[in-house]
Amino acid sequence: MTPAAAPTRAASRSRDLPGGRWTRFVLRRTGRLLVSLWVLVTASFLMIHLVPGDPVRAALGLTAPADLVAAKREALGLNDPLLTQYVHYVSDLLHGDLGESIVSQLPVSQTISQRLPATASLALLAFVVAVAVAIPLGVAVAVATRRGRRRRTELAFASTSVVLGAVPDFLVGVALVCVFAVSLGWFPVAGREGPSSYVLPVLALAIGPAAVLSRIVRVEMLAVLVTDYIRTARAKRLPATRIHLRHALPNAVTATLTLGGMLLASMVAGTVLVENVFAWPGLGSTIVASIVARDYPLVQGTVLVYGVIVLVVNTLVDVALALLDPRSTIGDL
Structure with missing residues (x-):
């Protein structure tokens, strides 16, 4: 290999990647990203239900009136069946709604x-x-x-x-x-x-x-x-x-x-x-x-955003690496 050709080796690799192989690579990476996002969303949803005690009572304080706690639980949908809450949570996320902060009463988004x-x-x-x-x-x-x-x-x-x-x-x-x-x-x-x-x-x-x-x-x-x-x-x-x-x-x-x-x-x-x-x-x-402050809706939303950023960055790195070196996609075939 001549010195003049050496600097262009990494750039030319992206053109050597067959269309079918590149398509399979992108599909597999996209599938992994979607599965990871689903796991992340499910974990963030379960977070509020795995915490011992009543998260609304913990956020509002032990001296908060019982009717206020009950009203807040109803507003957050915590009295609904778990599956119903999950469906509503995912639906809200797809519409860009991350819920409402218990403490500040402001939208988490x-x-x-x-x-x-x-x-x-x-x-x-x-x-x-x-x-x-x-x-x-x-x-x-x-x-x-x-x-x-x-x-x-x-x-x-x-x-x-x-x-x-x-x-x-x-x-x-x-x-x-x-x-x-x-x-x-x-x-x-x-x-x-x-x-x-x-x-x-x-x-x-x-x-x-x-x-x-x-x-x-x-x-x-x-x-x-x-x-x-x-x-x-x-x-x-x-x-x-x-x-x-x-x-x-x-x-x-x-x-x-x-x-x-x-x-x-x-x-x-x-x-x-x-x-x-x-x-x-x-x-x-x-x-x-x-x-x-035990503001669990805000914790949920923030953890979800952090997780999405990390997953997207890792996926973009995989794609960039495949463009520079198509040999990195061999394990994805």
Whole structure:
């Protein structure tokens, strides 16, 4: 394989995917998504029925009048048979109705629509930062340590990335607050007021995934750097930057894309703890507050939205991976 052809290998794979095979792949992925969504919806419905005691009484308080509790149960349809409640719940979801908050009396969809942008912006910014740091870092370390060179650099990188990747996001957030917000006063301690308020929560979400992703980039890059077409490129005395970025990097991104998509889904879930560390007005702080207040319709709706986001992201990653590398669809035939 010539160096000029190497960068286009991943792009040309998508054209090699037969129409029938691609159709079967899309149908199977769509079927899995629908089944997963059904399981998620069923689990969120059963959540309110598996909680011990009366959820309405728990939300309104022990001193709430009995007639108020009874009226609220009737309004929520909790006196209907379980199957009837399930059918109504699914029907309401198909019409975009997530129910009504017991505490605030507001539609759950309204609360989620107000809080979702804060969570989405936080997770997406953290993902961009993680990728922007991990790919150059992984490539640089791979180039510096190939063929067993610079063992100390390799050991330092491996040790640091393992430690950073293992520390929970909320502990990173607490440490960042103590150092950069409380001690140094460089950034706000909490809240979402201006660009500076994004710095610490974004870093808290991005540091761990960036460490994990950079290790994958390094491993993939090391495997590509010993291939024949890279040796040919070096024999032609092409510039090192062109070899590494144009010929090697495009063929080392498949595993990075797969893990990156999984990390994006985990970042969305990780916002639950990080938002509470920084008092971020997103879905993460909303779900914790609704659990404390025992506002189960709001808990149901928030958990459902989180689950849908994770499932959709994972499905999109599978499709993107199939476009880059049709061999990934072999197990779906």
